[in-house]
Amino acid sequence: MLSSDYNDVLILFSVIVAMLASYTALDMAGRVATTQGKASKLWLTGGAVAMGIGVWSMHFIGMLAFNMPVAMGYDPGITAFSMAIAIVSSAFALWLVCQAQLPLPRLLFGALLMGGGIASMHYTGMAAMRMMPAITYNPEWVLLSVVVAIAASVSALWMAFHLRNHSPNVKLLRVGAAVIMGTGIAGMHYIGMTAAAFPPGSHSMAAFSGVNNNWLALLVIVVTLAVLAITLIISVLDARLQARTSILASSLAQANRELTQLALHDNLTKLPNRLLLEDRLTQAFQKAKRGGSHFAVLFMDLDGFKAVNDAFGHHIGDQLLISATHRINQEIRASDTLARLGGDEFVLLTEIVDPNDAATLADRLVHVIAKPFYVSRYELLVTTSIGIAVYPGDGENERDLMLNADAAMYHTKNTGRNGHHFFQKSMNANAHNQLQLLNDLRAAIDHKELRLHYQPKFVAPHGPVCGFEALLRWERHGVTLTPDVFLPLAEKTGLIIPIGEWVLNEACRQLHQWHLEGHPDWTVAVNISALQFEQPNLLEKVMEIIEYHQIPPAMITLEVTETTAMRDPENSVNILERLTQYGVKASIDDFGTGYSSLLYLKRLPASELKIDGAFINELIAGSEDASIVQAIIALGKTLKLNIVAEGVETAQQQNFLTEMGCNTLQGYLLGRPMTPAQIAAKPDSEWQAHPANNKSS
Structure with a gap:
């Protein structure tokens, strides 16, 4: 080999x-x-x-x-x-x-x-x-x-x-x-x-x-x-290209999912939005017509959410909405559709056998929302108003059913809130009127339709005049509307904030004018709403307006209701202390109608208590109202506060309040609310006269 x-x-x-x-x-x-x-x-x-x-x-x-x-x-x-x-x-x-x-x-x-x-x-x-x-x-x-x-x-x-x-x-x-x-x-x-x-x-x-x-x-x-x-290089390059293509495809798919989510869901609560709700409603109509079934639309609005949002900020408000969504979801079935339309408005679409099913569900939701919410370090209380529209009967298409459920919800709000009502045909007219009133109210400031009337306040028993209380009026289509007609709507929608700012600005402007006309001792009292009182920039806004009109701060009294002051006593003490340090006087309005704590009342840096007119109406010596008024006056004197009684309409009330030690009187007996022109038309002697001579004012 x-x-x-x-x-x-x-x-x-x-x-x-x-x-x-x-x-x-x-x-x-x-x-x-x-x-x-x-x-x-x-x-x-x-x-x-x-x-x-x-x-x-x-x-x-x-x-x-x-x-x-x-x-x-x-x-x-x-x-x-x-x-x-x-x-x-x-x-x-x-x-x-x-x-x-x-x-x-x-x-x-x-x-x-x-x-x-x-x-x-x-x-x-x-x-x-x-x-x-x-x-x-x-x-x-x-x-x-x-x-x-x-x-x-x-x-x-x-x-x-x-x-x-x-x-x-x-x-x-x-x-x-x-x-x-x-x-x-x-x-x-x-x-x-x-x-x-x-x-x-x-x-x-x-x-x-x-x-x-x-x-x-x-x-x-x-x-x-x-x-x-x-071969390996081509394989590696192709693998990288495929990987990049896969990543791109995955990114595009994720982007599409996110876009779909954004397009059909609420970004905060992740609930279906109006667009997806409309699609679900269409499906519900088709199913109900084919099978003869029933379903209900529950239109929900959180009562008091606006106040929480304004008082604690949008972050707390958002957390409250998320918590409310969680509670509602725990009460409904997986087949139900809960949607958020925006703000604090929710709509629930649910299949039912009988209208009582919708009422039972609405009742559960009212009770579960009324329980306290614990958000961050705050305990928040809100309620819900629910309107119910049922198919068939309350609407033949999606739009009508939604509008009718909305009308029922507003009826619930107007009749006390924190409850539910089924739609009735008469509600549409009320809802339309409320909507028109709201639209007109939004434009009232720009159209210069708001007016201030001034009711004089007299040193007991009959003068001289020591100041005026500014009272809001709305000249709408030639008719003068009093606050009880439109202020609840303004408070519900938040319009009370710009309206309240206008009132304060106009009152200060008028007071400055009176001072120039030779009445330097006159003062003006302005009511502050609960929403205004909770605004974080209240002090800055008050100072800005007072300084702009060159008014001594002590000549302005801000009236805050007892209920508003006691809603958050610690915060109220802080706000009123800052206002009084600046020089503005504070008055506790409607005293005796709320639930005050003497511990906080003695800490409130107020200068006066204003007895609610409800105690004055039936004021007779020896009556229960007389005992209450006497106790309020004694309490005020102990706290060294000026005591103001409103709603004085008879000489008997005037004499009784004066004898009990009331400092200031206000009412139709002494002087009705007047326009600045009517006040200017009166001679100075009128403000010193006996009250009997002022009845025609």
Whole structure:
């Protein structure tokens, strides 16, 4: 037998090429598995060519590493055929591992075909040397090489199948698998070479007519590495492109979901908005008409939410809305639709069997909302007014049903709040009137329709006049409206804030005018609403107006009702202290009608108490009202407060209040509310006269 040896460098390159070919095979399996259609076929074809050339190159470089003392060559046709065998085997392997499943029988059958293909490629490549006499083979070593080829194929197919999908460590696992697979393929080759025996005198028939191996080794290595590198680079670039495309697609999908969420849901509470509610209403109408079923629309509005929002800020108001939403959701079914229309308005769409079902649900919601809300460090109390419209009967389309439920809700508000009412046809007219009144009231300041009348306040028992109380009037369409007609609506909608600011500004302007006209001792009292009193910039606004009109602060009295002052006593003490430090006087209005705490009352920096007129109406010596008034006066004297009685209409009341120690009297007996022109028309002597002479005022 001819002696032979190996080129260690080429052996090393052959093993490296085997591992690269294995890694390429694993990567291509992942590419084919993650694509579809034409792209999948292209990756299968390209991957088979790259992998086949890689496996064949490993075999060929290993043969070139084999040195013999005779000239060697390779038949081009047979060499090309061996390469074709490698490519076909690779294509079959990639196709097999990219199937949905790889059961054991299929794995073994595939490994048998692939291993046989690799062995065939090897021994066909050996035949390309065209040795004479022919190469002889050791059957045992040949069998072992085939077994190793099949075993390597089993390993390669199993690992390629399980590593074809992307996972967190897939690249590292593929490197490890490529090392195992490459070692197996190289092992098969060198076992096959060991099986070959070259008889003495053997020479290659292709040494002169075939391809010379002097430069073939370098060419094969360079071309193979280039093919494998280009294939992997293309795969990596495509993978990155796919990843970016996937990220972009995912981002677009997320953006679409967010846009849909924003378009159909309220951003704060995540409830359906008006648009989605309209769609659900349409579906409810269609279902009810098909099946003859019933459903109800409950229109809800939170009573007192505006005051919370203005007093504690929008952040607390938002948290209150979220808490209210959570409570309502706990009381309704998953099939119901709760939507927020904006502000503190909610609509509940619910399927019912009987109208009593809607009433029962509304009653539960009223009770659950009335419980205290604990938001941040505050305990907040609000209630809810609910209007109910039922289909069929209360509307034949979405718009009518919603309008009627809204009208029923406003009826609930106008009849005391904190409850629910079913829609009745008469409510539409009331709702329309309220809406028109509200629209007109919004424009009243700009159209200069608001007026101030002034009711004089006299030193008991009958003068002189010590000041006036500013009373608001609205000249609407030629009719003078008193505050009880429009102020509740102004308070509910928040219009009381700009209206109250206008009142204070106009009262100060008029007082400045009176001072210029020779009445420097006159004062003006202005009522401050609950919402105004809770404004964080109240002091700054009062100071700004007083300084603008150049009024001594002590000539202005701000009247705050007892109920308003006791709503948050600590805050009330703080606000009134700041006002009195500036010089403004404070009066506790309607005293005796609320629930005062003497602990806080003695701390309130007020200068006067104003007895509510309800105690004056039936004032008779020895009566219960007389006892109450006497107790209030005694309390005021103890606290060193000026006592003002309003609603004095008879001389008997005048005398009785004076005897009990009342400091100031106000009422129709002494003087009715008048316009500034009427006050100016009276001579100064009128303000000193006996009250009986002022009845006509």
